[in-house]
Amino acid sequence: QVQLVESGGGLVQAGGSLRLSCAASRKILIFKTMGWYRQPPGKQRELVAAFTGGGNTNYADSVKGRFTISRDNAKDTVYLQMNSLKPEDTAVYYCQASTLIPKFDGWGQGTQVTVSS
Secondary structure (H helix, E strand, O other): OOOEEEEOOEEEEOOOOEEEEEEEOOOOOEEEEEEEEEEOOOOOOEEEEEEEOOOOEEEOHHHOOOEEEEEEOOOOEEEEEEOOOOHHHOEEEEEEEEEEEOOEEEEOOOEEEEEEO
């Protein structure tokens, strides 16, 4: 079983930056997707940014140019650098992974990001 542990959320003023981290508890050899979703208050969970196993990176239009996803394979950690934050970025951010080796499909516990105006 793989556990995803997120960190780095918090309260920041509009225009500020935060970096989220998602560390997997086991070595990930092959994955289908790894990335970040968010769920704003009263809304559905949505994709923020994700890697695909084929080497592509997908971003939500609302974060393009402001957020950057990256990963450290040696640490089995995925990061989300968030710059120029806006109040509408306020949400619970979840790490997601769908891996083949080891076999896993699930979510982290979530980390709150609050952007004040």
